[in-house]
Amino acid sequence: MTKSRFRPCIDLHQGKVKQIVGGTLRDDGPGPKENFVSELGAGDFAKKFRDDRLTGGHVIKLGPGNDEAAREALAAWPGGMQIGGGIHVDNAQEWLDAGASHVIVTSWLFDDGVRLSDDKVRLLAERIGPERLVIDLSCRRDGDGWTVATNRWQTLTDLKVDECSLDRLAPFCDEFLIHAADVEGLCGGIDHQLVELLGSWGGKPVTYAGGASSMQDLESIDLLGGGRVDVTVGSALDLFGGDKLCYRDLVEWNCR
Template sequence: MKFRPCIDLHEGKVKQIVGETLHSNRVAENFVSAFDSTYYASLFKRDRLSGGHVIMLGPDNERAALAALETYPNGLQIGGGIHLDNAEKYLQAGATHVIVTSFIFRDGQLHKQNLLDLIQLVGKENLVIDLSCKEKNGRWYVVTNQWNTFSDFEVNEENIKYLEQYCDEFLIHAVDVEGKQSGIQQTLVQQLAQWTTIPTTYAGGARSLSDLQLFRNISNSKLDITVGSALDIFGGTQSYDEIVAYHRSINRVQHN
């Protein structure tokens, strides 16, 4: 299990927001940082936290995103509006992977040709598929259009196995709890741990060190996790340094 850091960008600033409100006229902001993206990239580089993600939430974030990648080359992934015309640029700028959702999920369906075109351009080894999902009738479905539109693509064992052929990692946001500090979506975590065989990062609801310990137990250390709004570096109460120390301690144990 790894702790994966995040840099969420909105209107060029580092923020923590409630993702479900992105489509509205009044975005719910949990935190707006006085520091720019390079501050956080430098912090994560200092602490040797690899595989974190920079997410561009809407327009006017490219400059801040590129600055973060330049600060921590080969240490961060990038997502948000990734498509054929810009994917290579971000990899050349220092991203290890591009993260994609909407480009491959259009009109409520998986567009396989778009996925294949992206693989041909950047390679499977540089691609992360973001399966941001919400619960409906006891099942999980990918949501797009700033998490506002349900697709017909169910996140289940069969579909996970299918998509594993086409990417290097998964990033899975539990949209129902994302940004709300209400605790992790335990059922989804348990199912993902059973279904996935490639590196998979879970995001959504983690608010404390005890949540990370619970996450580690119910995922059998198989999944990685990201924490956002709860961290003190993003205006929360959970010590970032404590999470980093925990990450180091469990990974020392796992490697011994």
């Protein structure tokens, strides 16, 4: 029987491990709302995930100034984590060589950050192999559905998150990563309808991120997603200064 599993994450901003409210990460105006800033380096977190044999997690570079920290994490858990943030066809192999199991790509796949380019999708998949590519379809609520958002979730694209889009992109990647940006970092619960959509599709592995703040949320993801949707947890986790979920409980949840 397929079961959802917890996947770890390391979010990097200005070279530090942070947890940020997703909708506040902007190029203009005041800085993002930070829920947590760690005194430990990215490598320290990656070593913990390595020691606990947590695979399939991701390192996300939120803007410039994060390459050194990202390399530190990948070196600490070679082959154990994916890398995203500023990845494109000319540097993807470089990050794989640095120890990433996969590269995670969103913005580069869209011309002007708005229009999905099938040519770019094919080019990247051909260059590194679809088995090394994770397509990030992180999104925002738009009417009665969801629209992919690029450029650190600031720009809405022409691509909806639905079964048609997932079918269109599935041949070119190994899995999908989907942040529900409107609930990311708020610790206010998951987007149940989005999880249900992802689980009903079930064509490729999918990791959902956004709002998980209790074991009930994780159980809901497992139930609504039919065991086909994995989950990552950020601000609610005690590892990142939260008080709602215990990291050790999630490690044990993977072994259930």
